[in-house]
Amino acid sequence: MRTVDLVVIGGGSAGMAAALQARKEGIHDILILEKEDSLGGILTQCIHNGFGLTEFKEELTGPEYLQRFVDQVITEKIPYECGAQVLDLSKDKVISYSKDGKFETLKAKAVVMATGCYERSAGAIQTPGDRCSGIITAGAAQKYCNIKGYMVGKRVVILGSGDIGLIMARRLNLEGAKVICVSEIMPYSAGLNRNIQQCLKDYDIPLYLSRSVSRTIGKDRLEKVILSAVDEKMNFIPGTEMEIECDTLVLSVGLIPYISLLNNVDCPTSSTKGAVVNNYMETMIDGIFSCGNCLHVHDVVDFVTDEGRTAGHGAALYLQKRIHKENDIKTIAGNGVSYIVPQFINKNADENITLKLRVRKPLKDQWVMIKSGDNLIQKIYKSAVIPSEMLLINLSKDKLAQITDNLTIQLEDK
């Protein structure tokens, strides 16, 4: 069987960054497997700008950002196969995939999972009502609009105020559709503040909070939706119905890490629905690493790139047998924190470590407290925190040296 030192599954931002970093650290035998016809991942269809401010200190569109990495992959002569759909991954890292109608297998010494995420669908959120055409996820609408050049509808309601929903509100509006409103079940938006401004307020598109679709109505094509207010327990409140005539309902109701390949290897997962990892982005399965949106859903691609590099670095250390295997410090999401990545830290890592976390709900004037047992390691003031903005905490080597016990991160009122 063909063997490869490092196989990267997924040729998007995370996968390309991982492969490039591993190459930089001396790994020569690398293969990227990408299921689509070209490298790039989801950024291929994200034609809006705002990417690369951290990475390149300039504002790029999605395709411009990804091309810089494709160019590097080509310059570095890193082998990649497109149209390669991975079907199975085993614990001893045998990978089977389909390519050009053929079934291929190979054995990897190390694997980086960079498979991205998928969208929750109408079925997943159990939208009540008719199952007519005209109900589409925001990512699918984006692909039709930005890659194929098809309009998905003329009168559009958007359910969910995540960033893709907001971006698509603006996009469809620019292309001549009437975007009637965006409806969000939570009492706050799931999107970035800048997108509320530039995608909704700029075009006078109303955002209804604590309101969701209580019924879809249509025979063949969607004809109308009913929006109802919800109480704190997310139950519809009778008497609050708004009837809206529309031909399209765009769903932006959440992204879920795509890790079905990891199910076969009994890989432990966390509350992010991605794998449990340590500071090298190594999962609990020896030599299998994970990064990007298949680990936890990010809001900024620059951080995906950074995480890909960490995984590539980890994989290089693993192949060179220089990785520290002890996962001695656990990170614990305390009061107000919904998750922390990574879940384990190696105390002897001897390098700076970035912790990524999200808060549970929007709050003002908070201390982010980082404690090792009862010892306060660091506290950081935040004038405002919201769940849609991932917080990054850099633990320097000397801070790491002070850590003796499990690490808890929690919020405290100022």
Next chain:
Amino acid sequence: MKEFTCIICPRGCSLKVDDNGNVTGNFCPRGKEYAINEITNPKRTITTTIRVKNRKDTVVSVKTTCAVPKGMIFEVMKVINTLSVNAPTRIGDVVLENILDTGANIVITKNID
């Protein structure tokens, strides 16, 4: 006093501009510039797509090379929608110069082979 959400970067600072044009709430200097533009002449960069004539079911992404006045967005879109190109396309290829005298060029943002 006017309040804005800064759109320059994902941080999304809450900016306040008082009647004398003093900006507060900005994390970086770009926020100050944004707030002042926002009360004097708000502008936006437009990203959209144009038809690729020699490929079936294909559009290519384009952008304005600088921000254009917010009030002109739909006029600019109208002109962009008349444009088309042939593949291959390269990032940075200029499709139209100085659209509607805004000083912005329309350039390709995606490589299609």
